[in-house]
Amino acid sequence: MEREGQNILAKTAFLIIVAACIVSVAWTGGVDTPPDSANRVTEPLSGTAWNLVEFRADNGSVVAPLHGTAPLIVFGESGTLSGSAGCNLYSAPYRINGSTIAVEPVVATAAYPADEQELVQQENRYRELLVAAASYRVEDDRLTISGPSGREVLTFARAEQPGSVPLLATEWHLTRYTTGSGSTVASPVPGTDITLVFDGDGTVSGSAGCNAYSAPYQVNETGIGVERIIATKASCAEPAGIMEQEKTYLDLLRSAAGYRIVGDTLAVIDGNGRAILFFTADP
Template sequence: MGREGQNILAKTAFLIIVAACIVSVTWTGGADTSPDETGRVAEPLAGTAWDLVAFRADNGSVVAPLHGTAPLIVFGESGTLTGSAGCNLYSAPYRINDSTIAVEPVVATAAYPAEEQELVQQESRYRDLLVAAASYRVEGDRLTISGPSGRELLVFARAEQPESVPLLSTEWRLTHYTTGSGSTVASPVPGTSITLVFDDDGTLSGSAGCNAYSAPYRVNETGISVERVIATKASCAEPAGIMEQEGTYLDLLRSAAGYRIVGDTLAVIDGNGRAILFYTARWAEGPEREKP
């Protein structure tokens, strides 16, 4: 992956719940735990984003991230955190109870610029520390995550709100998808293009690589459901693996339960809180789909 691609991945880190299709992302200004209109107590980190400024290295010292590759973390409204580990995108379910936090195993993309061993090591260390989280505290514009012993592992500074694109009126191009049990992430087969468009009549459509597909969909404030995916019946022989990829993609789309958008990146999430499909925005020519 070239430097431009790295910058695109590093700046995105999608994923704050978008309310009612195209409503702007809401970011909280602090750890507000006051009850909402229904009497529920708000999860204190939900809707906030943070840039990593320091982390605990393998040798125990506290160091700053490599220049230009600082990981970003975004806490979603439904118990899913997502972001950029510096180059690759990641997602994981999380739970908070008072000052304690638990992060489940991270699902991440797996692309790196050539000869970037330091970045590979930094990303691996960052993900390990994130899963080791046991407690947190917010002091002004600083978020500190500590391990079970109380030792500080990760220190973040509050990030500015990225400018997001709408779910509708955008053509989305698949960049990564999960395989197997959802623990690994793959890129589309070279030479294939998988797209997704949400229309305001409640129908989504696109190309699955070989065949065109469509399906009714429903969204609410916290999720999305896809029903009765219908596809054409063509069979493509090339490139190798295109039909297997298409089958996997359509199965993943059927299991959609939620979505997140930050910047020009969309992630579709399943019922277990795992990001299963990753897209980037692609604006078609013409007045109806212009880049904001």
């Protein structure tokens, strides 16, 4: 989980589904004003990315994020921010006017490793503080967000703007998948590599860990459907659990209804809006 969190935070910019992350550009001046003139006004956070370094806990103290799970926020160019909350991906519309900022309710995936209550609490608190944002300031490489009372609640350090990876023609490698009711996630069995490739001809294919598979798919901006998966019939004895994992993976892939991409992370979402599969692009 730590490696995955760091990978997301180092390169990301979700989805989503969930994806993915952008803020508007305003213009002033008359109709004859050229676009490159000094009258052009650009929203100041557009195109920037930030890693959380500290936040206001429930008890009022200022604390650092759990190791390896620091949230990332990316401001795009169409009034939407997105990123990783530490484990799950999120996005939300927002508005800036001068030094004030308003963030609308966050849409996020919702899957966690088992027994990670601290991470659940941190993500919930982060999203709560983000939606409560009232003002902000940028000083050098620090972004500070304050709540309605003027109290500082979130502090970020500037991060490199991550590049976005296309859904098609990318080899995606499974990093986590949901288990049980869909609210907890597991990592793939060590020694297995589950892959996913969307081809432009409408076919998805890859390795399910033991067997190769393929299927027709349909996709639009955030929706996806996978039909009639065909797989080879080999039976692998090792590593332990590989065949059970393969069945779970293919069943989850059949239930795909949407997706989000943040940087090099792909989340596949089912019809209930739950993130069921997480992938990372082949480096």
